[in-house]
Amino acid sequence: MTHTAQTEAPADTPAPTAPSGASPRLPATPSLTTRTGTTNDTGSTTNRAKNGTTAQRPASDAASKPATTPASTPQPAVHSMTGYAHRSAETPLGRLDLEIRAVNSRFTDLHFRLGDDCRPLEPRLRAAITARVRRGKVECRMSLHPLGSEGDARIDTARLAQLVGLVRQVQEVVPGARPPAVSEYLRWLQNPEASPTGASAGPQPPDDETLWQHAAPLVDDCLADFQASRAREGAQLAALLREQAARMAELASRLRPHLPTLHAAAETRLFERLNRAVDRLSLNIPPEETLARVRQEISLLSLKDDITEELDRLDTHLEAMDQALAAGGPVGKRLDFLSQELNREANTIASKSIALSITDTALALKLHIEQVREQVQNLE
Incomplete structure (x- = not known):
């Protein structure tokens, strides 16, 4: 059951009186829809949980769930789609050079630039890269320099x-x-x-199995360096996103306490405007009927311009963003969707603005959301 608190008008505010010969003015009415909070069954249960009065869970349930240690299962890191790594190795076949670089892309896009001797390794390289990279445009370069091909050039x-x-x-x-x-x-x-x-x-090129035996350790080391570079940049991007989310949450929390005052001021302005309109009427309208209509309009205005739900959804999206970053893994597409939802809530808040402070807050939110969307495009 939802209880709605009402804010009464100050006692020292005199009721407006109609001058002689004019239409009757409306008496001052209290604010009808200024809400200070809601309490429901779920909220009551939450309060009891905070006070320590909730019922204890049966021992059988507690015993059936084994204790877990957070340190035993490390969370996967957030990776950027941008990365670079280069490795070289001396093998009995010659010197192997491997270079891997990646940039942003909506899907997994692999490009290979392999020497003639290394072309048979493309399927194995593709499998090794796709096992670690979920999204991004990846370019792989690999070449084999046979023994004796470097140094002083001699003619046969x-x-x-x-x-x-x-x-x-x-x-x-x-x-x-x-x-x-x-x-x-x-x-x-x-x-x-x-x-x-x-x-x-000339000398025959090495067979595929022999070449892969010598190239596999180099590929693993280069991919490890590649993933480490993506993880470092991903950690920096995650820190920037958390900072932007904290700023948006602060903007919303600073606006919440002022909503009742802003709604009361908007209702007062509307009431005064309608009173002035009634004074200019030439028809004899009963004051009770006019007062009922005014109350209805004020109620509709307060319901239409209330942004409490938008702020609640904004906090929910910010919490979901923080949880996604904490979980790690490929979160780029999910964060992109959340940024679109955040932008939708900011647009709704701006469209419902009844005060300059709400408009300023909506514009600041859109600025932070745009910065979030730019950074999210770099995440895997």
């Missing part, structure tokens, strides 16, 4: 002589054939697959 004279011999054979068959340029010789020496002799003249 035996292979070069073989290529020159092939060119002479072509010129004997086709006398007018143009001899290859030096750049073409160098390209053939560097890339045996593109040379006239094919890839058999």
